[in-house]
Amino acid sequence: AQxxxxxxxxxxxxxxxxxxxxxxxxxxxNNYYLFWYKQPPSRQMILVIRQEAYKQQNATENRFxxxxxxxxxxxxxKISDSQLGDTAMYFCAFMYYGxxxxxxxxxxxxxxx
Amino acid sequence: DSGxxxxxxxxxxxxxxxxxxxxxxxxxxxxxxWYQQSLDQGLQFLIQYYNGEERAKGNILERFSxxxxxxxHSELNLSSLxxxxxxxxxxxxxxxxxxxxxxxxxxEGSRLTVL
Numbered sequence: 001a002q003x004x005x006x007x008x009x010x011x012x013x014x015x016x017x018x019x020x021x022x023x024x025x026x027x028x029x030n031n032y033y034l035f036w037y038k039q040p041p042s043r044q045m046i047l048v049i050r051q052e053a054y055k056q057q058n059a060t061e062n063r064f065x066x067x068x069x070x071x072x073x074x075x076x077x078k079i080s081d082s083q084l085g086d087t088a089m090y091f092c093a094f095m096y097y098g099x100x101x102x103x104x105x106x107x108x109x110x111x112x113x
Numbered sequence: 114d115s116g117x118x119x120x121x122x123x124x125x126x127x128x129x130x131x132x133x134x135x136x137x138x139x140x141x142x143x144x145x146x147w148y149q150q151s152l153d154q155g156l157q158f159l160i161q162y163y164n165g166e167e168r169a170k171g172n173i174l175e176r177f178s179x180x181x182x183x184x185x186h187s188e189l190n191l192s193s194l195x196x197x198x199x200x201x202x203x204x205x206x207x208x209x210x211x212x213x214x215x216x217x218x219x220x221e222g223s224r225l226t227v228l
Contacts, residue, residue, distance in 0.1 A: 033214075033215030033216070035215070035216060043150075043201055043221075043222055043224075044219070044222075045203065045205075045217075045219035047216050050215060050216055052215070091155065091156065093217075095215050095216075095217075097210055100146075100158055100161060100169045101146060101158070101205075101207075101217055102158075103148075103155055103156045103158075104155070105155045106155050
């Protein structure tokens with residue numbers, strides 16, 4: 001069974017600084033998807049970024065980028081130029097077709113003014 | 114707007130009661146997932162349906178049941194409610210594999226409070 005681990009329950013960062021959230025996962029599959037979802041205080045689940053395992057190039061979405069290390073089964077999220085609106089719970093997630101979508105326990109990020 | 118609709122948004126009820134949460138997936142999506150999120154906790158997978166058939170089951174209590182109807186909407190039934198069932202219940206949908214980018218599209222959730 002796949003598992004997703006986020007070892008940082010809480011983190012904080014100063015506005016305009018850069019922060020990296022860690023995620024590791026365990027799977028025996030070769031082709032899969034990895035995601036970061038954001039859950040702000042509104043509790044809505046919002047997709048931040050997606051990575052397909054067969055792609056070696058790290059995904060980027062504006063200020064958000066990932067460091068995908070397939071051999072190490074690591075998938076960290078880097079947020080550059082942090083903004084107050086980035087304050088949220090961040091969930092790392094894994095998906096392999098035919099199996100469930102697995103979420104990590106989450107990292108609570110606070111962006112400080 | 115994700116295109117996934119959940120009703121009701123808020124629900125307050127008493128212990129021992131039964132409630133039904135409803136979810137309409139995005140147009141064209143065949144899979145529906147249900148997740149439970151207790152206060153400040155992660156998302157616990159409950160159950161998944163694909164085109165009307167149960168596909169996967171997580172830590173869903175026997176007091177809970179779900180189904181997906183021919184029009185692809187889904188209902189989650191919670192019975193003999195306990196205080197600990199108070200949570201945010203998310204529905205999410207995903208398209209068929211060939212049309213998919215892998216992600217789940219979440220509704221806004223149904224917040225259940227059991228008093």
